[in-house]
Amino acid sequence: MTILHISQPVDGGVARVVVDLVRGQREAGHRVLVACPPGGRLAGEAAAVGALVREWPARRSPGPATAAEVWRLRRIVRAAGPDVLHLHSAKAGLAGRLAVRGAVPTVFQPHAWSFAAVDGALAGATLRWERYATRWAHRLLCVSVQERTDGVTAGLHAHWAVVPNGVDVRHYAPADRRAARIALGLEPAAPLAVCVGRLCRQKGQDVLLTAWPEVRRRVPGARLALVGGGPEEARLAAMVREGAEPSRVRLVGDVADPRPWLAAADLVVLPSRWEGMALAPLEAMASGRPVLLSDVPGARESLPPSERAGALVPAEDVSALITRMAEALSDPIECERRGARLREHAAARHDVRSVVEQVDALYRDLLGAGPAPGRRRARVPQWI
Template sequence: MTILHISQPVDGGVARVVVDLVRGQREAGHRVLVACPGGGRLAEEAAAVGGLVQDWPADRSPGAGTAAEAWRLRRIVRAAAPDVVHLHSAKAGLAGRLAVRGAVPTVFQPHAWSFAAVDGPMAAATLRWERFATRWAHRLLCVSVQERADGVAAGVHADWAVVPNGVDVRHYAPADRRAARIALGLDLDAPLAVCVGRLCRQKGQDVLLAAWPEVLRRVPRARLALVGGGPDEQRLAEAVRESAEPCRVRLVGDVPDPRPWLAAADLVVLPSRWEGMALAPLEAMAAARPVLLTDVPGARECLPQAERARSVVPPEETDALATRMAEALSDPIECERRGARLRDHVVARHDVRTVVEQVDALYRDLLGAGPAAGRRRARVPEWI
């Protein structure tokens, strides 16, 4: 079949999900196109795995240019003649549904609800849009049961599907901690917590820094590394410089490959304010590292039942976050044991190859089910 993915953003977890889908779908023999803005990783990486990249200039947030962005998407859809259109995240979901209006089988994947990311009138307006726009999506694809439940509770009525996120468990295989620390120039014995994620309000690195002094009080030799770039980078750097012990925190910046930092870590922390199902914890667990997450959609579902009590804390509660971090960093041998168990869990439940198969089955269901469905090309109406 011919599949058109439309995405904005072009970095972070959403981009990695799209690239993984493109890779798996190309390996299955499908024709796969990706419409996205340039300037991020998505275009280059999607092309590298066999996707046909279509340039779609679009801002990350809605604005005066949204109508023009939707119009440009109409032209891309007409030229691509896809069997299925797959929209990723809120902005592509907005422009894509305005452009296609259900004329082609359409999957919308929010990757965390847009109305959870804003407050006040903007949250109300965003929610009204999501309730209205479901008429132009044949499936609303969530990455966690909780994400779907939050949508239902908010009054979003849709034909739902849930496919948990996955990672390439071969790519994120366990690696030697000592070798990784030598390569990164880190202390070989100091307890190390690592946070991998875009530096922005969603990911909660400010909450992590607020909890860090209490962690140091309990584990004086501990170190913290923030791996990633983003709009809050300067503000977080200033907070680190003004802290009592700035030498104990390292802002690594954006890196092309987080695996050395995962290998070096004793504990991987992601104190998000909202998510659908974050990829960073799955990557950490695939690398055999224990995780500490906030109790947002997808967090509990990505963990085995036995790990949830000590691996999940309430969002924005610095005391609980500090307590759990200190407990983990005080016992690196137990961290090793937990990491090995979590690796087994991710291999069994969150292998990206399984995700690709489930998404492929969803597409075929939309097209009429059965292997022949992908050979029936959709007719794109002239008005698109």
């Protein structure tokens, strides 16, 4: 089949999900196209695994340029002639559904709800849009049961599907901690917490830095590394300076490959404010490292039941984060044991090859099902 993925953003977890899907779909023999803005990693990495990339200039947030973005997207869809249109994240979901309006079998994957990311009047407007736009998505694909539950609770009436996120467990294999630390210029024996993720409000690195001085007081030799770049980088750097911790906290910046940092870690922390199902914890688990996560959508489902009590804290609960981090960093042997158990879980439940197979089955079901009950499939408009 011909599959057209449309994505904005072009970095972070969403981009990695798209590239993983493209790789698996090309290996299965499908014709795959990706429409995305220039810049970032997505275009180059998607092309490298066999996608035909179409440049779609689009800003991350809606605004005056949205109408022109929709018009450009119509032309891309018409030229591609896809059997399936797969829209990734809120902005692509907005522009793609306006451009096609259900005329092409459409899968919308929110990668965390847009209305959870904003407050006030904007949250209300975003929610009203999502309720209205479900009519133009033949399947609404969530990465966790909780994400679907939150959508249902918010009043979205859709044809739901749930496929948990996955990672390439062969790529994220356990590696020697000491060798990784030497290569990165880190102290070989110091307890090390690592946070991998885009530096933005969603990922909660500010919560982590607020907790860090007390963690250091309880575990004096501990070190912290923030791996990633993003809009909050300057503010987080200021927090590090103001906390007098520049020698104990390292802002690494964006990296092409996080595996050396995962290998070096005793504990991987992601104190997100919201998620669908974050990839960074899955990568850490596949690398044989224990995780500490905010109990947001997707986090609980990504963990085996036996690990949830020790690996989850309430979102933005600084006190709970301090306690759990200090406990973990004080016991590196238990961290090692937990990491081994989580590696087994990731290999069994979150292998990206299974994700690709489930998405392929969803597409085939969609193409064979015909119009949803009570709906008449729209005739393809002339501009498509």
